[in-house]
Amino acid sequence: MLIEGALKSGYVDWRHWLPCDSAVAMPSERQGDPPPFTRSTAREAGWQWRIPLQHRDGNGYVYSSAHLGHDDAVANLTERLPGKALADPNRLRFVAGHRRVIWNRNCVAIGLAGGFLEPLESTSIHLIQTAIIRLLALLPRDGFDPGVAARFNRETINEVERIRDFVIAHYALAGRDDTDFWRDIAAAPIPDSLAERIAVFRATGNILFEPGDLFGPTNWYCVLAGQGARALSWHPIADGLAPEELARRLATLRGRVAEQLAELPPHTAYLASLAR
Ligand SMILES: Cc1cc2nc3c(=O)[nH]c(=O)nc-3n(C[C@H](O)[C@H](O)[C@H](O)COP(=O)(O)OP(=O)(O)OC[C@H]3O[C@@H](n4cnc5c(N)ncnc54)[C@H](O)[C@@H]3O)c2cc1C
CATH class of the missing domain: 3.30.9.100 (D-Amino Acid Oxidase; Chain A, domain 2)
Structure with a gap:
């Protein structure tokens, strides 16, 4: 009503990348x-x-x-x-995307009022929380400085664009071609920022991490490798570790994980203990 009806903030529509609506x-x-x-x-x-x-x-x-x-x-x-x-x-x-201007004059659009990303990674409530924290940090005492709003908008959009790329990666690397939906996904271009992350991973085995990323290298690795993207090389520092030593360290790690697991209660028992 306010952010669009009165202030005509506009909407950045991502349906060409995320067609689920x-x-x-x-x-x-x-x-x-x-x-x-x-x-x-x-x-x-x-x-x-x-x-x-x-x-x-x-x-x-x-x-x-x-x-x-x-x-x-x-x-x-x-x-x-x-x-x-x-x-x-x-x-x-829903329409994947976000308000072109999220903080517009004296109106800040948070949550569904500000945009939508499909719930493949259930990020909506996290984005609401980080927007509130960002707004609190920048909350003006006197008037509405356009520079402050611009900073809020830039950070908020950067954050949601990085999550957008993570969600698109699930689709773009799926490799399915059995229906029109998946063929259209395979034929669609991906954002340059995502193409760069995938290219760097393939070339170096490394995952780019930017401050403020919700999804870190482990998350990205699971999706990239899990969807079949293979690194063609590795970081040169890894050459300093002999294969036998690497195998020994991984075996130790696996043993520690197994020890911890053996001590944990089954999920249902844990839930029951919480409910008591
Ligand atoms: C099935 C489902 C599962 C989800 N799972 C997750 C999840 O696992 N993790 C996650 O992060 N997010 C999840 N979400 C998304 C998350 O619930 C929403 O993003 C979040 O609730 C949006 O909050 P909001 O305050 O922006 O909007 P809403 O929660 O929709 O609140 C808007 C409120 O404004 C009121 N309202 C509307 N119009 C007017 C008006 N004109 N005047 C006065 N009041 C008005 C509405 O009645 C409503 O109470 C899920 C959503 C759905 C539907």
Whole structure:
């Protein structure tokens, strides 16, 4: 109403990179013990989430409405529910992107008012929190200095662009070509900033890390390597470590992880202890 209706701030639309613009959500009955992770599964026109709670599973299908109709999305999700549906499907619509001017005069758009990134990495609440912290740091006492707002806007947009690249990497490297959706994804260009990260990783085995990145090298490595991107070389400092020594250190590390794991309670027991 204010940021767009009154102030005409504009919107940077990322649908050419992130074509999913719809979701259908439906809870289902819990089957067995909840696993300690959310499962995201690539589907014909997007992906499906399954979030295990103690008393039910949250399920949803995030899809591109240009590639799949709402009724088909509901049918596909219903067919793949892990248990009996507990409610009617809830439909959501969104446009990936952000307000062109997020802090505009005396109006600051935070949360859904400021933009949207699909929930593949569940980053919305984090972005709300960091925007509030940034706003508190820059909160003016007298008037609204355009320089202060420009700084807020630059940092906020930088942060969301880095997350955008991380989300796009899941799609761009998926290598699927079995439906129009995945063929369109494969044919679409990617942001220069993401292309650079992938190129540097391939050439050096290194992940660029920028201050303020929400997703660090470990996260990026999991997505890049997990989606099949291979580093063609490694950092020269690694040559200083003999292969036998590397194997010994990794074996020690593996042993320590196994020791820690053996001491941890099963997920269900841990949840029960929290609820007591
Ligand atoms: C199924 C689902 C799962 C999600 N999972 C995650 C997750 O795991 N992690 C994560 O980070 N994010 C998640 N999100 C996203 C997250 O919930 C939202 O990004 C966040 O709630 C947005 O907060 P908001 O305050 O901007 O908007 P909202 O929470 O929508 O709040 C806006 C409020 O404004 C009110 N309102 C609207 N118009 C008016 C008006 N004209 N006058 C007065 N009041 C008005 C509305 O009633 C509402 O209460 C999920 C979202 C969905 C739908």
